[in-house]
Amino acid sequence: MKIISARVIVTCPGRNFVTLKIETDQGVYGIGDATLNGRELAVVSYLEDHVVPTLIGKDPRRIEDIWQYLYRGAYWRRGPVTMRAIAAVDVALWDIKAKMAGMPLYDLLGGRSRDGVMVYGHANGADLGQTVDAVGRYIDMGYKAIRAQSGVPGIAMAYGVGRGTLHYEPADAELPTETVWDTTKYLNFVPKLFEKLRDAYGFDHHLLHDGHHRLTPIEAGRLGKALEPYSLFWLEDITPAENQESFKLVRQHTTTPLAVGEIFNTIWDAKDLIQNQLIDYIRMTIVGSGGLTHLRRVADFASLYQVRTGCHGATDLSPVTMGTALHFDTWVPNFGIQEYMRHTEETDAVFPHDYRFEDGFLHVGETPGHGVDIDESLAARYPYKPAYLPVARLEDGSMWNW
Numbered sequence: 001m002k003i004i005s006a007r008v009i010v011t012c013p014g015r016n017f018v019t020l021k022i023e024t025d026q027g028v029y030g031i032g033d034a035t036l037n038g039r040e041l042a043v044v045s046y047l048e049d050h051v052v053p054t055l056i057g058k059d060p061r062r063i064e065d066i067w068q069y070l071y072r073g074a075y076w077r078r079g080p081v082t083m084r085a086i087a088a089v090d091v092a093l094w095d096i097k098a099k100m101a102g103m104p105l106y107d108l109l110g111g112r113s114r115d116g117v118m119v120y121g122h123a124n125g126a127d128l129g130q131t132v133d134a135v136g137r138y139i140d141m142g143y144k145a146i147r148a149q150s151g152v153p154g155i156a157m158a159y160g161v162g163r164g165t166l167h168y169e170p171a172d173a174e175l176p177t178e179t180v181w182d183t184t185k186y187l188n189f190v191p192k193l194f195e196k197l198r199d200a201y202g203f204d205h206h207l208l209h210d211g212h213h214r215l216t217p218i219e220a221g222r223l224g225k226a227l228e229p230y231s232l233f234w235l236e237d238i239t240p241a242e243n244q245e246s247f248k249l250v251r252q253h254t255t256t257p258l259a260v261g262e263i264f265n266t267i268w269d270a271k272d273l274i275q276n277q278l279i280d281y282i283r284m285t286i287v288g289s290g291g292l293t294h295l296r297r298v299a300d301f302a303s304l305y306q307v308r309t310g311c312h313g314a315t316d317l318s319p320v321t322m323g324t325a326l327h328f329d330t331w332v333p334n335f336g337i338q339e340y341m342r343h344t345e346e347t348d349a350v351f352p353h354d355y356r357f358e359d360g361f362l363h364v365g366e367t368p369g370h371g372v373d374i375d376e377s378l379a380a381r382y383p384y385k386p387a388y389l390p391v392a393r394l395e396d397g398s399m400w401n402w
């Protein structure tokens, strides 16, 4: 069996997606996601110019060997561009293997560990009142777990606040939008939000919050401590994690569970955090972390330290990543939760899929493979549009972490 073609498809049904389609001499094809928000074309070039030529003629059944070939063989390891390109190939190959076996992907991974995948939705509002109402709407939709983000008094554009009620898309302009950040205002506000949410809805639902890398470790510890009475499921990306050891400081001050990892690429980004039990949830997902082949290793390593998975699932991860992550979640023994930011109708139409939401859970279908396809003629109607994530500065003009 041989790979006869590998094509990169770029489409923008409301936002940009990069998809790799690998075709074989036996008529079976597989697809993988390679989207890197705001840097899409770098991955397109990496794939088209440097990966695709090496794939033609290879046996698609040798997933592990091809993974090692692309990782070790490049000499230059890791990084968001390389690992997304590897992920796209890896997922397309798993899709092919599962289709050939006539099995849904979770079966090939080892079978079901659970009936459904608990997801968290994104409730947000321009102020405290709107956010409280938004959480209520998610509860009414059946969600068991809800992330709450709110506009902060005195901060013009806080992270996580969308324009509509269901969809949130931060990559909003042809050049990065400038936003202004103030940690003091944020720290004074967030505990009030969660106090209000628990007063309004009690403790029956899981509540989550994303700090989006804005705090220093000691500020993160202070926020975690202040939020303890409101029993969060997790506090995410509360401080940047390049220096993994810095999480020790956060841990010394709070028992609020910590989640991190949506920008990690390999197990090396998380090794100290996991083995020193400095986090509770690892947020790496399929597209950012070299595909299923690598994410399985991360999850197995994490399971030794009782760290559970919490795959990133923002809208910039295409339905191909969402579908594949759901098969992974259905199998992985140390599953925690899955993020679920809904895609727009246009995106869902370009990527027909068989996963469905019911009562706070997502369920994968029984279609052989990962269950997500691409409608190429529809995709061709939406050409690439440059769109960047915002940047953040402090009030004095210094650059900060968005």
Ligand code: KDG
Pocket (backbone or CB within 6 Å): 037, 170, 210, 212, 262, 312, 313, 314, 315, 316, 339, 389
């Ligand atoms: O492209 C950036 C988004 O994926 C990120 O801002 C979303 O933080 C995020 C999350 O938790 O989903």
Ligand code: MG
Pocket (backbone or CB within 6 Å): 210, 212, 236, 237, 262
């Ligand atoms: Mg996040």
